[in-house]
Amino acid sequence: MTVDVALTKKDFTSDQEVRWCPGCGDYAILSAVQAFLPELAIPREDIVFISGIGCSSRFPYYVDTYGMHSIHGRAPAIASGLALSRPDLKVFVVTGDGDGLSIGGNHLLHALRRNVNITILLFNNRIYGLTKGQYSPTSEQGKITKSTPMGSLDNPFNPLSLVLGAEATFVARSIDSDRKHLTSVLREAATHQGSSFVEIYQNCNIFNDGAFDVLKDADTRDAATIRLEHGEPLQSATQSVIRAADGSLELVDGLRDDAVRHDAHAEDPSYAFGLSRLTTPTPIGVFRSVERPTYDRLMAEQLETARAAASDDADGMLGALLSGTDTWTVA
């Protein structure tokens, strides 16, 4: 599954006109992904992008690999079938906060608990873009949108808490505009064995402009983010995360020596879960990355075991199956 001839970003750019709104954060993500893909050294034909429906879900059209723009919310299920039946492929899922957490929430979570070998990129713009601006399961409570003129009532999901509760083995977060960070997260996610989940904060400049500005603006971003690096202290530019007496993660001012050191490989997801509850400042990077047997490998093993015990004579085997053990003969 490796290539000799080095591929370039251009090889991953399809001939389709990109149809997002000018200024949409999706452009930056597309560009980052296209630029990153050659690194994987996987031939284009062995890569598949599967998406649901939404602005974000137009993604596959623009990447010159195999792809499917499926139906709303179902990409993780479709990708699961593909990845299980074709473990030789590298399968990506692209989804949105509505597609992946509203209508498709269940498929997403079940794929994660099964640890199917797929890399899930969730573009979180905290809004329904394609249907022109209703609130989403990640919109903040009280949000005024087309469908909530007096403000939304729903308490939002914290996507990372949610997927950690669903036994995800790889969980990360990045930002559309931070190409370098996004690329490094993509790298880890795409090479993880099993399901990996990456939330990407994405600006929808039409319906929810500026949602993540504080994490992006040069003057606020360093204080507003905690960049996660395995083994490194949990710190923003101005604050540290320490372990409180009651065991919880506590935010304190200053860059302190007793800041908790990030452990992305902790078996127990409780640590990552605690981390996911921090919102200001916002941790970005890999929250959790642990190994667990992948569903497709386990399935392949069962098939191999069953086949090893079987005969090579396909028709003979089929004949034996059809006859069963209880036959009689009419002569």
Add this chain to the structure above:
Amino acid sequence: MTVDVALTKKDFTSDQEVRWCPGCGDYAILSAVQAFLPELAIPREDIVFISGIGCSSRFPYYVDTYGMHSIHGRAPAIASGLALSRPDLKVFVVTGDGDGLSIGGNHLLHALRRNVNITILLFNNRIYGLTKGQYSPTSEQGKITKSTPMGSLDNPFNPLSLVLGAEATFVARSIDSDRKHLTSVLREAATHQGSSFVEIYQNCNIFNDGAFDVLKDADTRDAATIRLEHGEPLQSATQSVIRAADGSLELVDGLRDDAVRHDAHAEDPSYAFGLSRLTTPTPIGVFRSVERPTYDRLMAEQLETARAAASDDADGMLGALLSGTDTWTVA
């Protein structure tokens, strides 16, 4: 919504023949619920049980209140509509591990994040009973069932971790056969404002017999369970849970003074999440119980605000709506 005449268990027993297998754990739960309901001092007509499909979901037929045996997995959605439109009712949802976590997982989690005022009882027998014994999302990996003759491949959900990841405000666990414990948990769950989620370990003596025996048998149960009481130490009969240096919950032998004291009201769900990861011994009781505005109350408030600003003349108001602001007259 309170009654003068005291109701009894018999008042909550419908005239329908109960059709579970002899010995099924569902009987004990039914009996406990029927015996508990009078305590709520809510008239029968103000109580509604909504279920999906499964053995467990036959429950509403047997309780002499209003009820609906709906379709597979959709009870939380149906109950949400009922609870939002009728905040005067006490709405219960009865579901199974398949109904509530497999096909209906998404509805369950969205109801919890919204904090709709419903009490959800999930009968977890770790199997599909009604369809005669396939594995469920809570079946242990490697389980041999009708649909997995070589053993299941899926890593199961931990239902409590999952719902905690979904922002649930009330999360508890109990056991079918422990009437006293179950009743106390039901009491707290049913009086909680907002969504409450109770996982009830339930024996399916036909397809998964004995799944919870270690938690029930007189010789093992005390060591195998940690009974959660707010403010009390986290201890089984023989072990204690302490706070490890890295902040995680650690199991140690003996009844130790430094055992963590249970805090069901911690705002941050990280503590309850950590607790949910303990499996041997198994914590039972209320993991988390916090207050958050309920969806139905917020909705009712918006309606009241809107109505307060409106006129009393219904036809007049309707007429104004129909005309809008841009009319012309043909004389």
Add this chain to the structure above:
Amino acid sequence: MTTYPQSPDAPAKPVEIVSRVVIRFAGDSGDGMQLTGERFTAETAGLGNDIATFPDFPAEIRAPAGTVPGVSAFQLQFADTKVLTPGDHPDVLVAMNPAALKSQLPITPRGATIVLNTDEFTRRNLAKVGYERDPRSDGTLESYQVHEVAITALTLGALEGSGLGKKDAERAKNMFALGLMSWLYNRPREGTLRFIDAKFAKKPLVAAANVKAFEAGWSFGETTETFAVSYEVAPAPMPKGVYRNITGNLALSYGLVAAAQKAGLPLFLGSYPITPASDILHTLAGLKRFGVRTFQAEDEIAGIGAALGASFGGSLGLTTTSGPGVALKTETIGLAVSLELPLIIVDVQRGGPSTGLPTKTEQADLFQAVLGRNGESPVPVVAPQSPADCFDAAMEAVRIAVTYRTPVFLLSDGYLANGSEPWLVPDAASLPTVDPAFTTELPEGGFLPYSRDPETLARPWAVPGTPGLEHRIGGLEKADGTGNISYDPANHDRMVRLRAAKVAGIARSIPPLAVDDPSGEADVLVLGWGSTYGPIAAAIADIRSRGGNVAQAHLRHLAPFPANTGEVLRAYRTVLIPEMNLGQLSLLIRGTFLVDAVGFNQVRGLPFTSAELVDAIEGLLGNGTTEGSA
């Protein structure tokens, strides 16, 4: 056309009176063409013309600027007589850029007037849409009356010193176009000026700029020599009363609110956004003062589930969606059939199959609505025939749902949803009421949740909170009367037939199918349903105006059919059924009445033009006259 003498304060240029005009505004998705069209419509409505509108926009939020897929258009027809459609083809095309010209030219007939924003006709923009040469000079537009106007530059010029940056100032160019067209057709300006003030109340700079651009456009028309005359369209004769312009989605929303209020039921909408139905959710979300609850669910299944739960609790449950959403709701609709509770399912049809053409119209969900469920699962289906008619159709759907305790499909479509027409606003106090007739007392002999009203076969609706009527319902087959679970073969057969008979019996409560056959001599009947009403009626009017005889009937009820349907159809030699699908009503009609109906079918994502229908109908008339001569 009549030129009539100017009144003293009339504009300097001569005014011609015309009877009917079709204008099409076309530009980039970001150019504000929908707003322009809507404003022009509002001005025109106020003048008392009859109108029909047709917004036609891409599926993308903002497709790449300057491209053909990014073109957004708005067409309207207005006249001094009855207007049945937005017009087959524009008399006037306003093209804000080369992409708009390129995409709209094929539907613009030779001889039409074209107003071009020349500023956008740069080499780059032309190349973007594949114009190798400039269509303004290569003969392409030879047979059109072209007005080249530097709309962008003129707008920028007008806004100099307005305090707005160039980009913002440029955005007002649609107001320039609107001003120009308003002058050209002598539309009143006050409404638009008021509208701008209201819309930009918080941005006075922008408001002022828009007003300025609008006025600049108006003055441009008045003063430059590009336009020699302006036009006027006299008011159409219409029944007396107060009118407003209304889109189908709005009329449908209001119909539901009105019906619920008249039934004394709180309306509960469980929905999930989907084009072209989302606006109903948006509208109802703003009507909390009417006690309307809106719940944006996690998906379509939860949306209808919540609505059904609310119905169980005594609300009027409602769910709104389009075809793919109906697909997901199918199982729950079956449950509603089994529970026999009122429920309204609005399907605003769009192009399919699958995701299809989300912003385009189609009538291809009829099978799904009538027949698309497991088991014998009858559901009444009602369809509106024009944007304003959505109001009445919605009220009718509620009447059936409440009276018969049944889910009801209300089948609108993308064309009705976004199209608009003048609506004679009804008197709220005299709207029809429907009695939910809740069971509130324990009947003698006990409460039987599946007993039936002898006339309607409806079962009792007893809601939680009613003492003594506690009962349980579910999706398993129920024993007749008690509603207890029953696996008895004879009971199942009885219940299946009872449910079918209940729905079939609705036919007794609906008006017979009316036929419009003024001459009484037609031998061809055109049978339609839903939004094809306008184009069919226009085509028939055209044929009749030329002496042809053809009858028209239009089905509001698709299930059950009106009782006299078979009789009506059999009275004609030929029945033609035009549909925006491959023949769905045709199959149902043929199968039910064994009438050899002929289909005229197009699946183009667009309403029929009346010209196409004229051809199709005249083809059959022709057959008729040559009968026996072959």
Add this chain to the structure above:
Amino acid sequence: MTTYPQSPDAPAKPVEIVSRVVIRFAGDSGDGMQLTGERFTAETAGLGNDIATFPDFPAEIRAPAGTVPGVSAFQLQFADTKVLTPGDHPDVLVAMNPAALKSQLPITPRGATIVLNTDEFTRRNLAKVGYERDPRSDGTLESYQVHEVAITALTLGALEGSGLGKKDAERAKNMFALGLMSWLYNRPREGTLRFIDAKFAKKPLVAAANVKAFEAGWSFGETTETFAVSYEVAPAPMPKGVYRNITGNLALSYGLVAAAQKAGLPLFLGSYPITPASDILHTLAGLKRFGVRTFQAEDEIAGIGAALGASFGGSLGLTTTSGPGVALKTETIGLAVSLELPLIIVDVQRGGPSTGLPTKTEQADLFQAVLGRNGESPVPVVAPQSPADCFDAAMEAVRIAVTYRTPVFLLSDGYLANGSEPWLVPDAASLPTVDPAFTTELPEGGFLPYSRDPETLARPWAVPGTPGLEHRIGGLEKADGTGNISYDPANHDRMVRLRAAKVAGIARSIPPLAVDDPSGEADVLVLGWGSTYGPIAAAIADIRSRGGNVAQAHLRHLAPFPANTGEVLRAYRTVLIPEMNLGQLSLLIRGTFLVDAVGFNQVRGLPFTSAELVDAIEGLLGNGTTEGSA
């Protein structure tokens, strides 16, 4: 009946030869009646009789013991000639308790033999099912040949000292009943003894007890005076070959495995359990050695989604379900129609609407399969006509799916799924193959994912992993050829028609509808589909045996219909369509061919009896002969 002289080693009692027998085993859900019936079937099959079986059990896992809803029954008919149904009514009823007697008596004709387990006829058990007096003594059973046998006591007696507790010992009473019936009909014992040994290999005590109980039943028949004679049914004349008994679900599973293997495609099942389809999942889960992957998904939507994903990857995607599950899969089926990928959707129909009657049979999902989707969304539909025929129907479904790149419905039902019959096992090597014809090379002029084979209109199937053919597909409308997103009206119309034409064109690849009309003089044609084949054929055989003329045709393909269907139907004065629904095929046939087909409809959750069909058909024949005389 013939009594023939005993051979020396034959049993002591006389043996009568009978031609056909219907036996019904009925008892509590926990009594093991299904197993008893299956074993008796296996013994009988081995003797070369033709057989048909019909398991009939409640929806509950274990309904309360001793109640009517808790009764589980198994009926089989075996004969020395062709057997088409499990029999309308039992000749012999084995009733293990009062509930079984009470529930089965209505369908047991007077004169039939009834074997009762008298031990269960206690006052308490009688009261439980509402018998106020003991039916054995109050005249209820007067006109039956009743054999009262103390089955429980005799079993316990036989097992004394077996080392089993009373409860366990009692559980062997079904083996006593089986032994008794095996003796009565001279069935071979070896198979059952081997079966018991294998089944309880790990519990030798239990195995020994079951064998003992079986033998005790046998000896009881041989020695006591209750039974004066025993019976024998000679083998039925059948084509030469190796036979096995097979249920519909098993045959269907094997058909899919065989077809996939013959196509060289790995089979991928994405499914969610649901009665009566779950057994297909269970069977395929055990066939990993054939490279079959089974994925128990979180719901039906994920099940079909995964299957479609696998098809995209070059597997044969398969999903199995029943009506409520199809409802949920609807949207994804629409996507598959749009993607034009092979996919098999198995719908094992059960009683509806909604949850309905999960363990009962019905044919009411036909509309859903043929028409139940948004948009114009044509899907071919294939239905098996008998349990063994499920194998061939499955292979046919795969042929169509792979050849035409389309989802295909395989419409089985609960009766076929669990019923069984002898099957002439085909030779694996000579089963038909189908070529997936993957595109593996970049064609000259570039790869067009939506180009079409001129004959089949199928598009290319190019799977991920194929260099140079990278492409993207989706549910938005696609441009003809390239498959790029297209909102062009003309293209949409073209694509809608192309998809329809592709599916319609399948008719060219299927055999014409065959008519069985031996006399050539029939004027009534009975047209059926699916599992009604057996009862219809039995009814027709009966009518013909009495000199009547009636023709039979049975549709394997419900969409598209065979090319000659209209012609066939129009050749008869009357077309009768019996269906276990309210007339779904009838509507399609009437609508498509404008033939005034008459329906005979029952929705009882049970297969037709042939007697009912005889009546229905003869009613029409009568009309025929009295024609003109009214």
